[in-house]
Amino acid sequence: xxxxxxxxxxxxxxxxxxxxxxxxxxxxxxxxxxxxxxxxxxxxxxxxxxxxxxxxxxxxxxxxxxxxxxxxxxxxxxxxxxxxxxxxxxxxxxxxxxxxxxxxxxxxxxxxxxxxxxxxxxxxxxxxxxxxxxxxxxxxxxxxxxxxxxxxxxxxxxxxxxxxxxxxxxxxxxxxxxxxxxxxxxxxxxxxxxxxxxxxxxxxxxxxxxxxxxxxxxxxxxxxxxxxxxxxxxxxxxxxxxxxxxxxxxxxxxxxxxxxxxx
Amino acid sequence: xxxxxxxxxxxxxxxxxxxxxxxxxxxxxxxxxxxxxxxxxxxxxxxxxxxxxxxxxxxxxxxxxxxxxxxxxxxxxxxxxxxxxxxxxxxxxxxxxxxxxxxxxxxxxxxxxxxxxxxxxxxxxxxxxxxxxxxxxxxxxxxxxxxxxxxxxxxxxxxxxxxxxxx
Numbered sequence: 001x002x003x004x005x006x007x008x009x010x011x012x013x014x015x016x017x018x019x020x021x022x023x024x025x026x027x028x029x030x031x032x033x034x035x036x037x038x039x040x041x042x043x044x045x046x047x048x049x050x051x052x053x054x055x056x057x058x059x060x061x062x063x064x065x066x067x068x069x070x071x072x073x074x075x076x077x078x079x080x081x082x083x084x085x086x087x088x089x090x091x092x093x094x095x096x097x098x099x100x101x102x103x104x105x106x107x108x109x110x111x112x113x114x115x116x117x118x119x120x121x122x123x124x125x126x127x128x129x130x131x132x133x134x135x136x137x138x139x140x141x142x143x144x145x146x147x148x149x150x151x152x153x154x155x156x157x158x159x160x161x162x163x164x165x166x167x168x169x170x171x172x173x174x175x176x177x178x179x180x181x182x183x184x185x186x187x188x189x190x191x192x193x194x195x196x197x198x199x200x201x202x203x204x205x206x207x208x209x210x211x212x213x214x215x216x217x218x219x220x221x222x223x224x225x226x227x228x229x230x231x232x233x234x235x236x237x238x239x240x241x242x243x244x245x246x247x248x249x250x251x252x253x254x255x256x257x258x259x260x261x262x263x
Numbered sequence: 264x265x266x267x268x269x270x271x272x273x274x275x276x277x278x279x280x281x282x283x284x285x286x287x288x289x290x291x292x293x294x295x296x297x298x299x300x301x302x303x304x305x306x307x308x309x310x311x312x313x314x315x316x317x318x319x320x321x322x323x324x325x326x327x328x329x330x331x332x333x334x335x336x337x338x339x340x341x342x343x344x345x346x347x348x349x350x351x352x353x354x355x356x357x358x359x360x361x362x363x364x365x366x367x368x369x370x371x372x373x374x375x376x377x378x379x380x381x382x383x384x385x386x387x388x389x390x391x392x393x394x395x396x397x398x399x400x401x402x403x404x405x406x407x408x409x410x411x412x413x414x415x416x417x418x419x420x421x422x423x424x425x426x427x428x429x430x
Contacts, residue, residue, distance in 0.1 A: 073285060122298075131282065167275045170275075
């Protein structure tokens with residue numbers, strides 16, 4: 001009986017897939033080369049598809065994505081703070097263990113790289129790491145927004161916007177600089193300024209990594225022929241991987257340089 | 264003048280504002296409370312550890328104290344034993360001496376009594392011999408000639424004396 005059911009399921013699945021493939025081949029292609037070019041250009045520059053921010057100004061979709069992520073994180077953190085943290089036990093459950101592991105990891109990262117003045121660094125790398133990871137994953141959900149031209153776009157990862165990546169790279173550099181000043185005064189400034197290329201390298205690394213992910217995904221989604229099976233690998237695995245890798249790289253670099261200048 | 268790559272300072276500031284707000288939210292609602300709880304747990308287990316260590320130290324101290332006391336008690340017991348043995352020995356010697364004195368006294372008394380009995384017996388025997396001799400002389404004189412009577416007398420005396428010695 002089980003075998004029969006399984007066979008029937010596979011036959012139906014194969015029929016649907018074949019029908020979709022035939023439909024795809026027979027229908028007229030959706031985009032032209034120019035459209036892809038425009039799409040790519042807009043994904044990089046965000047200069048066409050602007051979104052109105054409460055009617056005050058027109059902003060890149062990345063800003064809206066960033067604010068949405070902050071809103072989601074706020075609701076999540078509030079629920080956890082009210083309902084979960086007061087019920088924490090000495091022997092943790094699964095969710096408590098995940099939270100403690102996360103906080104413990106970033107706290108440990110700060111402590112191991114910077115033996116001095118690491119309490120602020122721990123909080124900063126925690127926030128930055130969580131922000132990079134969640135905002136990159138956010139891209140997967142394809143939350144839709146209406147542009148000022150009344151077209152609908154799916155919101156990109158906030159850090160695929162050059163302004164977001166620059167902000168995080170420069171902020172990390174400022175955190176490192178402030179740590180150096182607090183610990184070593186003028187010597188700290190000298191040590192930090194020695195790494196003058198750091199904000200640019202951190203910003204563009206983030207921007208490049210997230211933009212390349214977004215571009216590849218856009219490219220794959222643009223052609224219907226490629227939208228079978230491939231998005232699972234490209235969209236999901238790549239996004240998950242570079243979300244993790246970029247969160248790790250930026251927090252690790254920040255902690256490392258912070259530790260170096262506060263020695 | 265517009266910057267390349269659509270870099271917009273206003274939007275950078277918007278991103279910065281957004282991140283600062285997110286930092287505040289995450290710090291006050293998640294990072295700080297979770298870290299406080301973790302620190303509290305570390306403190307709790309540290310206290311437990313310290314308590315266990317202090318208990319172990321106390322136990323070791325008590326053990327050492329008890330061992331010391333035990334040694335002290337053992338030496339006291341040994342001392343007591345020695346004293347008791349000495350007292351017992353003294354008592355035994357005293358008893359033996361008293362017993363010896365008593366025994367000597369008893370032996371003396373017995374000797375004295377035996378001497379008195381012997382003397383009395385000898386005295387009694389002398390009286391009896393004289394009586395027997397008188398009886399025998401009388402019988403001999405009355406029954407046969409003098410020589411025979413004399414022989415018979417001697418034999419009778421010998422016989423009587425032998426019988427008395429046997430007794």
